[in-house]
Amino acid sequence: MKKNRYFLFLLFPLFTVTSVFSQSNPFFNNNQLKQNPYLSASRSVLIVFDASNSMEDKIRSETKIHIAKRVLENVITKAAPDINIGLRVYGASNPTGNHYIDCSDSRLVVLPGTNNRRSIISEIYKILPRGFTPITYSLLQAVQDMIPYKGEKSIILISDGLETCEGDPCQLAQSLFNSRINLKIDVVGFGVKDDLAAREQLMCIALNTNGKYYSADNDDELTQGLSESINKSVSGRIITMINEPLEDLPKLQSEKLNLQKKK
Secondary structure, X not given: OHHHHHHHHHHHHHHOHHHHHHOOOOOOOHHHHHHOHHHHOOEEEEEEEEOEXXXXXXXXXXXXXXXXXXXXXXXXXXXXXXXXXXXXXEOOOOOOOXXXXXXXXXXXXXEEEOOOHXXXXXXXXXXXOOEOOOHHHHHHHHXXXXXXXXXXXXXXXXXXXXXXXXXXXXXXXXXXXXXXXXXXXXXXXXXXXXXXXXXXXXXXXXXXXXXXXEEEOOHHHHHHHHHHHHHOOOOOOEEEEOXXXXXXXXXXXXXXXXXXXXX
């Protein structure tokens, strides 16, 4: 019963997502907006990073969390200096047994900015994979994080599996698109090649916000997906699979997909 009440509570903002933009963000006020010129930069990116316990699983002989940390450090270090980049992490806390607390485990650890690369890298290496996968809650919080920023805005979701808190991130993404909010979500499905349900859900998030989906199962693919998402503007409902056969794609509505294999 508690889980059902939580799910109903979480569904409410999915249908009223535009109200998010009328709320004040606790990190900013009007004076801060005037004092921080980087908030009006032409491009801002917020990375939403998966620190759930499944990131301890291994790809070959190395855990996914270690691969992701190393790749993120490399990509962020080389990112264009004029792009605002921030970091939000979910699933990094030990489960408490309280559904509300465990499924609200999402924290903005570094505000998007241009002079914060060392801070982001430092925070990345503090992450320990422990908890649940509250994708819907995290994306809703990420939308709020991006309220003050002007220009082109995008969220990059990194996840190695399905939502585990009964939310519906695909529906949230559709609500964002229907609300004509100028924000796209790129998604990197990390190590989900054999998980059709996870791939379908993650692809749907990208599809519904005019974002781009990347499938990554090793260092090179993760680097390629993150680098392109951070440094390039992507438009149109394009799903890009990296080194993955087209016949393995989930059965999404074909009329909504423009499949393009990575060359």
